[in-house]
Amino acid sequence: MNREVLELASGKITFRMNPFRVVLLLLTSLFAVVTIYRLAAGLGATTNLSDRWPWGLWIFMDVKLGVALAAGGFTTAALYYVFGWRELKPIVKPAILTAWIGYVLVAVGLLIDLGRWYNFWRPIFFWGYHSVMFELFWCVLLYTIVLTAEFGPTVFARLRWEGWEKTLKALTLPLVISGILLSTLHQSSLGSLYILMPGKLNHLWWTMLLPLNYFLTAVAVGPAMVTVESYLSARAYRRRFELDIMQPLAKFTAGTLVIYLVVKIADLVYRKELGALFAGTREGNMFLLEMAIGVIIPVIMYLLPGIRKTSGGVVTAASLVIVGVILNRFNVVFTGMTRALGGSYFPSWMELSMTLGLISLGVLAYSFFVENFGVFEEAAAPEAVASPPIVMRPAQRTMAKGAS
């Protein structure tokens, strides 16, 4: 038996450094320093936000994208636990882990963006229930707790807290279902936020269907994120990339995107905005770009087995779906509002470095949990016949050694 397995059995928690991780750690430290400065000095001293642009990079990246790209958790849980897609088993744990880290980071990002952050708990006692933000606050708060409970058994198993592990495992199904409900509500709410601005948001994006559009894109991008994450972690840990598991996920995303495309077109036709789409304006062109990159091209790639059944093809298509969602949220927050708000906004270096640092923290946390809590145990199982039981461990040691 190699040393790591012994370490795992003896309960020692390890985290090996390599140059890449040192960079991530430096970025995280920068994030910590800038955060302290921001909390002490205020938003004006640290950001390029203004009366014209009260929302900027943090709302776009840390909140809107953070939540959308963490959708892999609830979509994977729904497909596995609720719809019985048994073949997804190996990717359930990593997907829940990513979502959990994602939501914790969203909470941190949101807190930093609040002007009077020490009041963050107020909505618990002062109910502005007529605000979408109120619903968003509660759903994100509760869903972060639910995700902690969903990932809990994996942590407790490692810590040998069997009582806790068993209790939480027994609660899996209620947790999963409430997690899906909470996700449905707040994923759509991120769109509903902009329903209030019919006079400001360009009508290519402003529609009463904003919540549906946001929900559908979240459902589509969740599995795409899982695909890209699996691919990246497979490369990092020299695991086998689960190309077979990605096939049903790819078809599922393609199906969701087709529904989304039909809804989008029908909505534009119904609201007589189709003309504005081809008017050659910046808004129209950005809309077309978003739909081409994020919907039409990946759907075609997913539907062609020759492309879908290759690692490169399925990962490229999934990446395009992710870029499409990034473009969509960008267009709602920035492109579609530019005409109404006027002026311009570009984030300051402190805004950029905090977002970058937050992402670095996420990557470090992911690596830490993957290496210490047996997240990929099921993933290694199919190769168990041919290889030693814990396939990733020796490779990981090699990599860590090679780098240090």
Added chain:
Amino acid sequence: MEPKGMLIDLTKCMGCRSCQVACKQWNNLPTTSTSFNPDWSNPPGLSANTWTRLDFHLSEEGDDLKWRFVKQQCMHCDEPACESACFVHALTKTPEGPVVYNADICVGCRYCMVACPFSIPKYQWEARFPKVQKCDLCAGRQAAGLQPACAAACPSGAIKFGGRAALLEEAWGRIRGSNGKYVKRVFGEKEVGGTSVLYLSDVQFEKLGFPAEITAEPLPQYTWKALSKIPAVLVGWGGFLVFMTWYSRRRSQLEEKQKAVQG
């Protein structure tokens, strides 16, 4: 109590900016250093320290050139988007008319600023714990039986304070009695469901910087159409998820049984 309001007749305004100064004085707001502005307006925009200002417009109608001065401040909507946007209810519409702000519970999310159809709420960006700032229609003066500082300072009678219903009646009376001088519209009567501040003008409102596309429906009702569906979504979608969980477990159990029988 009868809701109060303010009628601003743009044809009577001569651009003296007394209202701007009175507002700063009454609310003890620091001045902003002025600079030359191509349209003569100063300061260049509303801010945390400037709650009202005159927006200068040179309007051309044929050979006729007209200077028009649009007093900008919070419109005090009857159903304010900012109030509905606030998730702690720090902004409230009072029965007397003013939309007021409670800084103590404000979390600082700035959704109100994004939501306002007139982009009125401004932020103390330089403060450590900034407050949202905007005109409160001098709620404090009103409580003491006084009219807002700007209305009291206006020398030309362009700003009239009073009961909103009576002001609206008077506005239409002025339109009818003017032989077509005024545009046949009282801005604020129906816009976003009605506002406490009303405007009369002899130049098309769109040409004076008023929002061109503005709905008559109160904006919070849009949001409510989405939010009110939540209970139905919870029950329907939740029921479906529970059923599907049961269904897929049952199916896999039966499949295993079948396998066992065959095996």
